[in-house]
Amino acid sequence: xxxxxxxxxxxxxxxxxxxxxxxxxxxxxxxxxxxxxxxxxxxxxxxxxxxxxxxxxxxxxxxxxxxxxxxx
Ligand SMILES: [Zn+2]
Numbered sequence: 001x002x003x004x005x006x007x008x009x010x011x012x013x014x015x016x017x018x019x020x021x022x023x024x025x026x027x028x029x030x031x032x033x034x035x036x037x038x039x040x041x042x043x044x045x046x047x048x049x050x051x052x053x054x055x056x057x058x059x060x061x062x063x064x065x066x067x068x069x070x071x072x
């Protein structure tokens with residue numbers, strides 16, 4: 001994923017891939033998600049925590065990036 005994703009895939013985040021963590025977008029590994037680069041996204045630590053935070057919504061954008069939004 002570090003080859004495809006040069007930075008964190010959160011919209012506008014420029015944290016380099018080497019500092020990012022693999023996040024399984026559609027199905028978490030804990031719930032049977034596969035370790036697959038097509039399904040995974042690189043996210044920096046901060047955004048990876050947002051991805052697992054129930055108080056945030058995560059929207060997949062057309063370019064493959066994700067957008068986080070605090071639930072209200
Ligand atoms: Zn990020």
